[in-house]
Amino acid sequence: MEELKAELKTKIIEALNLEEVTIDEIEDQAPLFGDGLGLDSIDALELTVLLDKDYGIKVTDPKIGKTIFQSIETLASYISENRTK
Amino acid sequence: MEQDYQISRHCRIDTQGVYFNGEQISVEASADFASFSKSLYYSLGTAYPKFFKMDNLSKLAWLGAELLLKEEQTTNIAIVLSNRHSSLDTDLKHLATIADSAQYYPSPAVFVYTLPNVCIGEIAIRHNLRTENIFFVSEQFDSQLAVNYSNYLLNTKRADKVLCGWVDYLQENYKLVLYLVEKTGILAHNLDVVRQLTR
Amino acid sequence: MKNAVAVTGMGMITAIGDDVTQNYHSLFQKQHGIKTLQHISGKHQHQTLVGEVAWTNAELVEKLGAEVPKNSSRTSLLAAIAAREALSQAGITVTEDMPIVMGTSVGGMDIFEQHFPHLLQDNQLIQRRDVGDSSRVLAQVLGSNSLVTSISTACSSAANAIAFGARLVLSGRADRVLVGGSDALSRFTINGFDSLMLLSDELNRPFDANRSGLNLGEGAGFLVLESIESLKKAAKPILGYLSGFSNANDAFHQTSTSEHGEGAYLAMKQALASAALTPQAIDYINAHGTATENNDRTEATAIVRLFEDQIPPFSSTKAYTGHTLGASAGIEAIYALLALQHQLAFANLRFENAMDRPSLEPIADHQPAVIRHVLSNSFGFGGNCSTLIFSHEQSLY
Numbered sequence: 001m002e003e004l005k006a007e008l009k010t011k012i013i014e015a016l017n018l019e020e021v022t023i024d025e026i027e028d029q030a031p032l033f034g035d036g037l038g039l040d041s042i043d044a045l046e047l048t049v050l051l052d053k054d055y056g057i058k059v060t061d062p063k064i065g066k067t068i069f070q071s072i073e074t075l076a077s078y079i080s081e082n083r084t085k
Numbered sequence: 086m087e088q089d090y091q092i093s094r095h096c097r098i099d100t101q102g103v104y105f106n107g108e109q110i111s112v113e114a115s116a117d118f119a120s121f122s123k124s125l126y127y128s129l130g131t132a133y134p135k136f137f138k139m140d141n142l143s144k145l146a147w148l149g150a151e152l153l154l155k156e157e158q159t160t161n162i163a164i165v166l167s168n169r170h171s172s173l174d175t176d177l178k179h180l181a182t183i184a185d186s187a188q189y190y191p192s193p194a195v196f197v198y199t200l201p202n203v204c205i206g207e208i209a210i211r212h213n214l215r216t217e218n219i220f221f222v223s224e225q226f227d228s229q230l231a232v233n234y235s236n237y238l239l240n241t242k243r244a245d246k247v248l249c250g251w252v253d254y255l256q257e258n259y260k261l262v263l264y265l266v267e268k269t270g271i272l273a274h275n276l277d278v279v280r281q282l283t284r
Numbered sequence: 285m286k287n288a289v290a291v292t293g294m295g296m297i298t299a300i301g302d303d304v305t306q307n308y309h310s311l312f313q314k315q316h317g318i319k320t321l322q323h324i325s326g327k328h329q330h331q332t333l334v335g336e337v338a339w340t341n342a343e344l345v346e347k348l349g350a351e352v353p354k355n356s357s358r359t360s361l362l363a364a365i366a367a368r369e370a371l372s373q374a375g376i377t378v379t380e381d382m383p384i385v386m387g388t389s390v391g392g393m394d395i396f397e398q399h400f401p402h403l404l405q406d407n408q409l410i411q412r413r414d415v416g417d418s419s420r421v422l423a424q425v426l427g428s429n430s431l432v433t434s435i436s437t438a439c440s441s442a443a444n445a446i447a448f449g450a451r452l453v454l455s456g457r458a459d460r461v462l463v464g465g466s467d468a469l470s471r472f473t474i475n476g477f478d479s480l481m482l483l484s485d486e487l488n489r490p491f492d493a494n495r496s497g498l499n500l501g502e503g504a505g506f507l508v509l510e511s512i513e514s515l516k517k518a519a520k521p522i523l524g525y526l527s528g529f530s531n532a533n534d535a536f537h538q539t540s541t542s543e544h545g546e547g548a549y550l551a552m553k554q555a556l557a558s559a560a561l562t563p564q565a566i567d568y569i570n571a572h573g574t575a576t577e578n579n580d581r582t583e584a585t586a587i588v589r590l591f592e593d594q595i596p597p598f599s600s601t602k603a604y605t606g607h608t609l610g611a612s613a614g615i616e617a618i619y620a621l622l623a624l625q626h627q628l629a630f631a632n633l634r635f636e637n638a639m640d641r642p643s644l645e646p647i648a649d650h651q652p653a654v655i656r657h658v659l660s661n662s663f664g665f666g667g668n669c670s671t672l673i674f675s676h677e678q679s680l681y
C-alpha cells in the first residue's frame with residue numbers, strides 16, 4: 001500500500017500539473033480537494049481518467065468521486081480493492 | 086462627443102524576446118515554450134499555481150496580461166483579443182487522445198482549452214474582470230477593427246479601459262502583442278500606431 | 285431605444301426543421317428532434333442522444349444547389365443554408381456589399397478530424413479547421429465579396445456575432461449586416477463533452493430537479509439586421525427589433541459558472557440598460573438552459589437576482605434542439621422573434637419537478653401571452669456571458 005501511495009502522489013503531481021508540489025508535501029490523510037492542493041472539478045475528472053488508464057477502474061458517476069478522492073489514503077484503498085491492471 | 090484615446094502600456098512576447106513598452110526585458114527567449122514560459126512566469130513574481138494547468142495559448146495570454154495589468158487597480162477593463170490559429174495547438178492534443186479507440190482516454194483538462202476564448206477567461210479570473218470580452222479569428226490582426234471596437238467600447242462607457250491585441254500559439258510558434266487603451270497614455274491610439282505595434 | 289436595429293430576415297436549419305417555418309411548426313407541436321447519433325461513426329454512434337440535422341453533407345450540398353468548395357465543413361454548409369434563407373426573406377441579393385459576422389466553435393473540425401493524423405501534411409486541410417475558413421466558405425457559397433468577421437467565444441459565439449453586427453450598423457459603418465452562428469456535430473465535441481461528464485444519456489430536462497446533463501445539437505441560425513434610418517428610405521417588413529445586448533465575463537472558472545451567476549446577472553442587467561428597459565418590461569426569457577446541474581442552477585439564481593418577485597415566463601428551447609453550441613444564440617434569437625410574432629412563449633419540454641435552490645419553474649406548457657420584449661441568454665465556456673433583447677415591431681417606442 002505504501003508503494004501505491006507514493007506512486008499515486010507522483011502520478012497526481014504529473015497528471016494535474018502541480019508544478020510546485022513535491023511528494024513529501026502531500027500527506028496521506030490530508031484532503032486533496034478544498035484548500036490543500038487547490039484541486040477543482042476538472043482535476044476530479046482527470047483523476048477518473050487516471051483511474052481508468054492506469055488501474056482499469058471505470059467511474060461513471062461524478063459524485064462517487066467525492067468519496068474516493070478524499071485523500072491519498074482513501075484513493076489508495078479504493079484502487080487496491082478495485083484495480084484490474 | 087467622441088474623444089481620442091491613448092495606449093498606456095504595451096507588450097510583445099514572441100520567439101525573439103519579451104518587450105514591455107518597447108524595451109526588451111531580461112528573459113531569455115528560447116524555442117522551448119515550456120521552459121521559456123516557466124521562467125517568464127517566475128520572473129513576474131506572481132504566485133499563481135493554476136498557471137501550470139493552462140494550455141500554451143492561455144499561458145501566453147496570461148503572461149502578456151500579467152505584464153500589463155499586474156499593478157492595475159481598475160477592473161473595468163474590456164478584453165478584445167484575436168488570433169489566426171484559434172485553439173488549434175490544443176485541438177490537436179485533444180484529437181490525439183481520441184484517435185485510437187484502443188487507447189481512448191480523452192483528457193477533460195485538455196478539452197477545456199479547445200476554445201480560444203478560454204484564454205480570456207483565464208485573464209478575467211486572474212484580474213477580476215467581469216467586463217465585455219470577445220475573441221476574433223482572422224488571418225492577420227485587423228488593426229482597423231481593433232481601433233474601431235476599442236473606441237466604441239470606451240465611447241459608450243462599456244468599459245474604462247480596453248485590453249486589446251493578438252495572441253497566437255501553434256506548435257512552438259508564438260506571438261503575443263497586447264496593449265491597453267484608455268484616456269491617457271504614452272502613445273496615440275490610432276490605426277498607424279496600432280499597425281506598427283502589432284506588425 | 286437608441287440602440288435598436290431592425291431584423292428583416294431570419295434563416296435556420298436545426299434538428300427540428302430545415303427552415304424557420306418548419307422550426308416553428310415543430311415548436312408549436314412540441315416536437316423535439318433529439319435522437320441517437322446517426323451520421324458520425326465511432327463509439328457514440330447509435331448511442332448518444334443528439335439534436336442532429338437529418339441530412340448528410342452530400343444532401344446539404346444538393347439542397348444548396350450551389351458551387352461548394354471541396355471538403356467544405358458541415359458547419360459552413362449549415363451556415364449557407366440558413367444565411368440564404370435570411371437573405372431571401374430580407375430581399376437582398378448576395379452581390380450587394382454587406383458585412384458578414386459569423387460565430388462558431390467547431391469551425392471545420394468535422395472535416396479536419398476525419399483525416400487526423402494524416403492531415404498534418406496537408407495545409408489545405410489545416411486551413412479547413414480554421415474557424416475563419418467556415419465564414420469564408422459561407423461568403424463564397426453565397427457569392428459574396430463582403431468583409432467576413434469570425435467570432436469564437438464558445439456557446440455565446442452567435443450572440444456576440446449578432447451584437448457585433450448590430451454595432452457595425454449603429455456606428456454607421458454598414459446599413460445592413462448578415463449575422464449569426466453555425467456549428468456541426470463532431471467526434472471532437474461529443475468526446476470532449478463526454479470527458480467533462482456533461483452529457484446526459486436521457487433526453488435533456490432543462491431546469492428540472494432531476495436533470496442529468498445536456499444533449500449536444502447542431503444547426504445554424506442567421507439574421508439580417510438593418511438600420512432603422514435606412515429602412516425609412518426603402519421600407520420592407522420588419523420582423524422585430526434587436527433592442528439591447530450586452531456581454532460580461534463571469535471571471536470564476538474555465539467551464540463552470542459562479543454560484544450567484546454573476547456573469548449572467550451582469551449580462552442581463554446591462555442588456556436591459558442598453559435597451560432602456562426595466563426588468564418588468566420582459567415578457568418572456570429564452571434561457572440558456574443547457575440542463576447541466578451547474579448552468580441551470582446559476583442561471584436561475586441570476587434570474588431571481590435580477591427579476592426578484594416578478595419573474596417572467598421562461599423556458600429553454602434546447603429541449604427541442606439540443607445544445608447547438610456556437611449556433612445556439614442565432615437559433616434561439618429566431619425562436620425569440622417567433623415568440624414575438626406569434627405572441628407565444630414556448631414550453632420547456634420534459635419539465636416535471638422544480639429545483640430546490642432557487643425554487644424556480646419554467647413554463648411546462650406553451651403560454652400565449654402579450655409579448656413585447658424577449659430576453660435571450662447564451663453563456664459560454666471561458667466565462668463569456670451574452671444577453672440579447674428582441675422587441676416586437678410595434679413595441680419599439
